[in-house]
Amino acid sequence: MKRRELLVALAAGALAESSISLAQGSEAQYTNEIALPKPNVTGTVSLEEAIERRRSVRRFAPKPLPVEAIGQLLWAGQGITSPDGKRAAPSAGALYALELYVVTPTEVMHYLPRDHRAETRTTPDLRPGLRSLAVDQASVEAAPALLVVAAEPSRLSQRYGARANLYADLEVGHATQNMLLQAVALGLVAVTVGAVDGAPAARKLGLPHGQTVVYLIPVGFAA
Structure with missing residues (x-):
């Protein structure tokens, strides 16, 4: 298939997916809230070793x-x-434009940093649909857990105006690298997927208005 035909096909697929999501999508309602296990702050892998070992898998x-x-x-x-509420990754003005979600074959989790909790809801497997919105990258569907990094730049707009989107993108990079290095320290493998159609992906996940998906991070144990 020629490049032009491929681009047209991708655009048509994204448009069809978007139409379905718009017809079916609304902000998701979570049915349960759980306390996550206390994070470990004394790992056995050094920062230097984690940096050296980090690879896309x-x-x-x-x-x-x-x-x-x-x-x-x-x-x-x-x-x-x-x-004082500061988080693991830096944020412009400590305004925190990011939301983190986890997609598994049976549920979606939304991270609640305060008190280290998550709200959850049972769902059909959303990974195939997200794969279709990420230029059919197989890792999106294959990973047992899919970390979703969503941004809401409007949280930064009042202070930073036109630079809000830039600062939100920088924040995404900070948080993502932290999670990639943490994956190494846990003996896991991961890859970042930036080729994702953010607005339709947000609708498929039922994210609140104003949030868009910026990054997908398939993560799991190595094959």
């Missing part, structure tokens, strides 16, 4: 992640790490 063993690992990854990305 796209094949995963069919083994679910324990809730302890999921909680640790979320804490590394947006966990509260100081008494």
